Amino acid sequence: MSKVTPCLWFASEAEEAANFYVSLLPESRIDTVQRNSTDSPGGKAGTVLVVEFTLGGQRFMALNGGMRMDYTHAVSFKIDCADQAEVDRLWDALLSGGGEPNRCGWLKDRYGLSWQIVPTALPKYLGGDDRAGAARAMQAMLKMVKLDIEGLRRAYEGQSAA
Template identity: 55%
Template sequence: MQKITPCLWFDTEGEEAAEYYVSVFENSRILEVSRYGPGMHRPEGLALTVEFELNGQRFTALNGGPEFTFDEAVSFQVSCADQAEVDHYWSRLTADGGKESQCGWLKDRWGVSWQIIPEQLASYIGGPDPDGAQRAMQAMLGMRKLDIDAIREAYEGT
């Protein structure tokens, strides 16, 4: 059993967000939905909590009200095997009102922050050639969606 489960606080959009995330990530599913009942402080029938998995990682979406919102202090890193995977997650998570940020960061339409990171990134920005690593870092700092070929070329000085 997973010991730590991220809980994402939404106003009323938790079920919609969970269904969307499940459509973006392979091997994902909705596990359980509990709903507000009569006399509770939110509309009857609205999802109270949605338990879901994204590629085996459990999450909870909670419709708790507008008191709290998301910010960049917490983000989810998505490790990508190649540029095609980077492109897939970037386009899906910025769709319908998502916002691009810098260095592989974005916010989806609900304001949840994601880092879409190619697995090869660390080998360039932390590579054994300090000059190449600096060039790779500078290249990355100028990007929104990360382009692993451009970062590699910067590292190699080509």
């Protein structure tokens, strides 16, 4: 198990966010919930202070810090997706409740956290042996919001859009 655990700061939604995230991926669970023993900046005695959870096999910690801290795209979490159905499912779930789509497979969820929803096929098209095809796939990707595996394939192979 890794010694490094990302800590996500929330005003008061740590438990709600952790429960949402673990509902999205296999190998995910809430590990522990720590409550405030006394009133603190993170909340009143008895309220949730820290939630430790595992998301897709990676440990995380969610902290209620008592005030909103904005996330930026400088830190994001990438989810590798086996197929378009998984891209679509995670994209829709993470946008639900007020998320914001961005381009090239990036989005911010309802808590402001940045995610990259990436098909595992992407490196094949962006880094394939056909350099002209890879350039076409890159240009196609730059025009996409949610990544479309079939669109990337067609671009790589030099086929026009359907």
